Amino acid sequence: MRNLLFTLSFVTTLATAMPVNAADVAAGKAKAELCAGCHGENGISQMENIPSLAGQPDQFIQWQLVFFRGGARKSEQMQPIVEQIDNEDIRNFGAYFASLTPPKATKPDDDPDLSQKGAQAAVGRRCASCHTDTFAGTKAVARLAGQREEYLLKALHDYKAGVRSGGGVAAMADVAYPLSEEEITALAHYLSHL
Amino acid sequence: MKSAFNRSIFAFAAILAVGTAGQAAAQDKPLKKYESGTKEFWTHPPDDWFLGDETEAQKGLAPPSGPPTGASEAELASLVKKIKLPPGFKIEVYAPGVLAARQMAWGDKGTLFVGSFGLGNVYAIKDNGGKKEVKTIIKGMNPPMPTGIAFKDGALYVINVNKLIRYDNAEDNLDKLGDGKVVYDDMPSYAAHGWKYLAADKDGWFYIPFGPPFNIGIPPTSVSQIRRVDPKTGNAELVGLGVRNSVGGDVDPRTGKYWFTENARDWMSDDTPSDKLNIISKVGEHFGYPYCHQGDMPDPKFAMGHTCSEFTPPVLNLGAHVAPLGMKFYTGNQFPAEYKNSILIAEHGSWNRHKYQGGRIVRVTADPDGKNAKETTFAEGWIEGAQGYLGRPDDIILDKDGSILVADDWAGAIYRISYSK
Numbered sequence: 001m002r003n004l005l006f007t008l009s010f011v012t013t014l015a016t017a018m019p020v021n022a023a024d025v026a027a028g029k030a031k032a033e034l035c036a037g038c039h040g041e042n043g044i045s046q047m048e049n050i051p052s053l054a055g056q057p058d059q060f061i062q063w064q065l066v067f068f069r070g071g072a073r074k075s076e077q078m079q080p081i082v083e084q085i086d087n088e089d090i091r092n093f094g095a096y097f098a099s100l101t102p103p104k105a106t107k108p109d110d111d112p113d114l115s116q117k118g119a120q121a122a123v124g125r126r127c128a129s130c131h132t133d134t135f136a137g138t139k140a141v142a143r144l145a146g147q148r149e150e151y152l153l154k155a156l157h158d159y160k161a162g163v164r165s166g167g168g169v170a171a172m173a174d175v176a177y178p179l180s181e182e183e184i185t186a187l188a189h190y191l192s193h194l
Numbered sequence: 195m196k197s198a199f200n201r202s203i204f205a206f207a208a209i210l211a212v213g214t215a216g217q218a219a220a221q222d223k224p225l226k227k228y229e230s231g232t233k234e235f236w237t238h239p240p241d242d243w244f245l246g247d248e249t250e251a252q253k254g255l256a257p258p259s260g261p262p263t264g265a266s267e268a269e270l271a272s273l274v275k276k277i278k279l280p281p282g283f284k285i286e287v288y289a290p291g292v293l294a295a296r297q298m299a300w301g302d303k304g305t306l307f308v309g310s311f312g313l314g315n316v317y318a319i320k321d322n323g324g325k326k327e328v329k330t331i332i333k334g335m336n337p338p339m340p341t342g343i344a345f346k347d348g349a350l351y352v353i354n355v356n357k358l359i360r361y362d363n364a365e366d367n368l369d370k371l372g373d374g375k376v377v378y379d380d381m382p383s384y385a386a387h388g389w390k391y392l393a394a395d396k397d398g399w400f401y402i403p404f405g406p407p408f409n410i411g412i413p414p415t416s417v418s419q420i421r422r423v424d425p426k427t428g429n430a431e432l433v434g435l436g437v438r439n440s441v442g443g444d445v446d447p448r449t450g451k452y453w454f455t456e457n458a459r460d461w462m463s464d465d466t467p468s469d470k471l472n473i474i475s476k477v478g479e480h481f482g483y484p485y486c487h488q489g490d491m492p493d494p495k496f497a498m499g500h501t502c503s504e505f506t507p508p509v510l511n512l513g514a515h516v517a518p519l520g521m522k523f524y525t526g527n528q529f530p531a532e533y534k535n536s537i538l539i540a541e542h543g544s545w546n547r548h549k550y551q552g553g554r555i556v557r558v559t560a561d562p563d564g565k566n567a568k569e570t571t572f573a574e575g576w577i578e579g580a581q582g583y584l585g586r587p588d589d590i591i592l593d594k595d596g597s598i599l600v601a602d603d604w605a606g607a608i609y610r611i612s613y614s615k
Contacts, residue, residue, distance in 0.1 A: 062262035066293065070313045071334020087263040087291050087606075094262075140259065 023058075028096025031089055034081055043100045051151045055102025058094040059140045065090045073164065102136070103146040105193045118190025121183040125175055135194055149192035156184045225253065230408035236384045239407060243386050247409055247461045257545040258583065264293050264606020265585065273584045273605065277575040282530070285573065285611045288599055289319050289326040293606040297391055297520060298591040298599060299345040301365040306591075307331075307343050307350055311389065311603050314338030316352055318368050319608070331368050337385060341441065344392040344400060351425060353402065355388040356381040358425060377425045382416045387439045391520070393452065395445045399424045401433070401452045403440035410459045410484050410496060418483055420454065420474065434472075436480040436505060442520040442589070448535060448562045451475060453509070455518035455539060458487050460546040467491050468511035469518050471539070473564045479506045509564040515544035516552030520589030520601070528596025529613045533557070540587035540600060543577060553577040555587055555600065555611075573611065576602075 032043075035053065040046050043054030053061065067073035069082040085093075109115050122128065122135075130141045137143035144152065158164035159176035179187075226248040228235065235243075244257065265273060270287045277285045294310040295317070301307060306319040314335035320327045332340065335354055342353040350364035350371075358378040361371050382388070387405025394400055400423045406413035420434035420443075433452070443454030452474045458467040467487035482489070482505035484496040489507035492500070512518050521539040536557050543553030554574035560567035576585045585605035590598055597612035 059259075059262060066262045066313070070315055070330075070338070072314055072338055074334075087293075088266065090263045091266065140262075 023091040023095035025092070025095045025099050028089075028092030028094075031085070031092060032096055034084065035093075038077065043097050044103045045148055045151070048148075049151055049154050050148075051155075052103045052147060053097040054100035055136070055146075056097050056143050057137045057139055057141065058098040060094075060137060060142050061097050062090050062094040063140050065093065102143060103148075105146060109189075109193045111189060114186050115190040115193055117182070118186035118188070121179075121187050122190065125179070125183075125187075127175075127187075135191060144191045145194035147192055149188050152188035152191055153184060156188065160184070225250065228408070230411040233414075236382075236386075236407040236414055239384075239386045243408055244460070249461050249463075251463055252461050252546055255546050255548070258581070260294075260583070260586070260604040260606075264291065264604070266290075269584075270605060270607055273576075274609065276584065277573055279573050279611065282615060283573075283611055283613050285609050288608040288610040289328055290607050291328050292317055292319070292601070292608055294603045295588070295601040295606060295608060296341040296603055297343050297589045298601050298608070299343045299350070299392075300591065301345050301350070302348065303365045305365050305368070306599070306608070307345060307364075308601060308608065309340045309343040309352065310338075311341050311588075312338055314340065316340050316343065316350075318365075320368075329368055331364075331371050337388075339385070339389045341389040342391040342402075344394055346394060346398060346425070351377075351392060351400070353390045353392055355385060355390070356383045358392075358400070358402075358423065360425060378423050378428045378430065380428070380430065382414060384414070384417065387417075389441065391441045391443065393443045393445060393454075395422070395452070396450060397424075398426070401443055401445070401454070403437060403443065403454065405437075405439035405441075406483070409461060410493065412484065412496065420452070422452075431477065433477050434474045434479055434481060436483045436485070437472075438483040442518065442539070444522050444537070446473075446535075446562060447523050447525050451562075453521070453523075453537065455512075455521055456481070456483075456508075457517055458514070459484070459493070460515075462487075462494075463514075464547045464549070465514050468508075468514050469516050470508035471510045471512055471518065471521075471537070471558060471567070472506070473509050475506075475563070480504070481506050481508075509560055510558060510567040510569060512539070512541070512556070512569065513551060515547040515550075517542035517544065518552070518556075519587075520591075522590045522592060522598070524592070524598075526592050526596030526598075532559075535559075538572060538590050538598065540590050542586045542588050542603075543583065549580045550577050550583070553583060553586055555590070573600075576604075 038047055038050045039053050045052045068078045131144050132138050135145040156176050159172040267290050270290050274285050292308055294313045296309040296311050299307045308317040315330050316332035318329045318331045337355050340352045340354045344351040348363050350361040352359045357376050359374040360377045361374040384407035386407040392400045402421050402423055404417040404419050406418045418437055421430050422433045423430040439457040440454050445452055454472055456470045458469050472481055484493055485500040486492050486502040486505050488511050490502050518539045519542050521537055524533045524536045536559050539556050541552035541554050544550040553576040555572045556569050557572040558569050583604050585602040587600050588603050589601040597610055600609040
């Protein structure tokens with residue numbers, strides 16, 4: 001728990017370890033009609049509590065789908081979807097959503113003070129050590145920049161309550177557990193306006 | 195408990211490989227050091243528990259993360275072409291899409307059951323007119339570590355860290371396996387090195403390994419051992435002590451004795467200590483951990499006055515960081531006669547080494563008492579470059595026709611290796 005944020009900086013990147021990416025962006029796009037109803041056209045969600053997927057790292061998308069399918073991450077909405085997709089689909093979704101232009105905040109920041117508090121909280125909790133300095137995410141770690149504010153709130157609350165599992169849950173459970181409501185509010189506001 | 199399991203998932207199943215910024219930052223960090231000899235550490239290991247006792251020489255090394263969906267069929271087709279085998283042998287893909295595949299077991303009616311690491315899945319593979327159909331028959335196990343499985347008297351057995359579960363009449367109920375019945379649970383819930391393997395002997399008892407919940411330290415008394423467990427009654431005996439992380443073993447068809455592979459401690463160097471192949475010759479033998487490694491190397495911190503001569507030496511040192519996991523005595527008739535009663539060992543390969551090794555299958559021949567042990571490489575080619583995996587073999591099982599099947603949790607596939615003159 002104490003050291004969890006250091007963990008990731010020790011993890012060696014093994015670019016050479018991955019086989020040549022044979023995923024098919026076009027096939028992912030075609031199949032992504034399944035997703036667009038909730039996650040929006042071009043992977044930008046217009047729906048409350050539904051995350052945008054555009055610009056999420058390829059591996060992050062793939063892992064989450066694998067976790068939904070295997071039951072490690074539970075969601076009533078996602079369950080019937082993942083039952084319809086195979087590994088090839090998952091690889092193609094990863095490639096497709098990663099290829100899309102990430103979301104940008106649509107409105108100007110209406111509370112810069114809150115954003116500043118969020119930025120401080122992000123430094124204090126060392127979010128960037130996994131999510132990268134621009135919060136664009138990398139590999140299996142999610143993009144946070146430009147994500148819907150109320151979804152970020154939901155995700156942080158789910159982690160804090162131990163409701164969400166799958167993937168980086170250990171790190172996030174430990175990070176979110178001590179967060180105050182004020183910090184959560186500030187972080188969500190700050191990250192969604194990046 | 196829940197969060198401890200979650201940490202372990204994080205640590206091994208989905209290590210988040212971060213960018214170069216992270217690597218650069220690692221250069222400035224002090225060496226990691228843990229006081230792992232506390233119950234708090236065993237029940238709540240830090241996410242990076244396996245990074246314990248880091249050394250300057252090995253700094254920055256960590257388990258790599260495989261592709262989330264394994265290798266595609268096209269990737270597998272090109273992969274098997276790169277595997278080198280002795281003359282007359284052939285490797286092919288038996289089944290793709292078996293994500294995080296671990297121990298395999300045959301049902302009586304020809305179903306191949308496969309456990310998994312980190313995903314909580316157990317698979318059943320059926321032959322469907324020549325095409326292999328992979329069904330996920332158990333999903334979302336918590337903890338997600340059903341690595342060890344066995345099949346006996348119509349029942350599928352799954353061992354998941356601290357529970358041995360029996361699913362009766364499994365082959366007729368692949369679509370509705372139910373929750374099964376816990377038949378043995380006198381096991382600690384420590385997640386780290388808590389994943390297990392099952393090897394049945396002629397009496398129907400299972401040999402089960404218990405790893406310590408850290409790299410090196412004085413282990414909890416409930417682990418660092420091999421037990422022999424009767425799944426009918428839940429009776430158990432302690433047959434081997436001083437064992438680090440073992441995830442493979444088999445009963446010698448010549449003698450009935452249990453042989454097992456053992457992963458040695460990390461964070462000493464690239465070339466020491468060696469992983470081992472052991473044999474239990476008498477009940478209660480001590481194999482040295484944490485006092486002595488590879489039969490002749492006292493631990494710099496935990497030898498605590500012990501000498502290596504106090505402990506049972508290995509049958510064979512297999513090499514440092516080769517990670518020997520599943521193993522089988524070859525009892526089939528398809529391979530050349532000299533393979534009879536050889537041991538085939540699936541080596542998962544390194545992470546705590548600058549240039550990976552292992553990631554292959556080796557063949558060991560030895561007398562029934564363990565003397566005259568010799569090792570040769572049987573199948574290799576899963577490692578590319580210094581630290582690149584195409585796949586990582588982790589278990590072996592014989593097929594009825596005398597060919598062998600090999601599980602690979604990186605590529606998420608089962609291979610078949612056969613021989614013809």
